[in-house]
Amino acid sequence: MKKLNRNFYNRDTLIVAKELLGKVLVHEVNGMRISARIVEVEAYMGTADKAAHSYGGKRTPRVEPMYGMAGFAYVYFIYGMYYCFNVVTQEEGRAEAVLIRALEPIEGLDSMIYNRFKKKYEDLNRYQIKNLVNGPGKLCNAMLIDKTLNKEDLCGNRLYIVEGEDSNFTIKSAKRVGIDYAEEAKDYLWRFYIEGNPNVSIK
């Protein structure tokens, strides 16, 4: 399928967020392809968004990728243990991005399972199967996304996103997760997910 180009990412963040649903995230690593369909995302709307790392024009080494060109990765470390993967949107200087929150495995399922649990499929319990990639930290673990992929160009050939097969779904909007400090911005409906998809982190 066709790889998304710079023009796809260099647009209004809310539109990019919604259009990323149903697309397929691909990571080529160790001569292998791991891929999964995007089923849940959140938009972070730049310096005016109290929930965004770039709020108030904050510009530190960590946040810097958000200010960069559209179509690059912003990967940050959180809660002492997990990574979160974002796609940078809009032109250079405009610090907006889309957080990828949940996936649905397509290729490299065994590899994802090993990355997450260091086990084989038949040794997983029901809870582990359900929790393979249904959250932003979990999916980074499964897809081998870490700090080394921060600022990676998604228009390159290591980590990228391609068109999906199926666009026959309904998009639901909801409040974003884990941003209780964001005052009125915590109620904005800037989380989007595929209605009825079992991998969505919070319905």
Add this chain to the structure above:
DNA sequence: CAAATGATTCGCT
């Protein structure tokens, strides 16, 4: 099942 709690490191003040 749901709710509560503890984990563990980095980035910034």
Add this chain to the structure above:
DNA sequence: GCGAATCATTTGG
């Protein structure tokens, strides 16, 4: 020093 765009585990109904 403190808080974080989270998750696994434990506890209780």
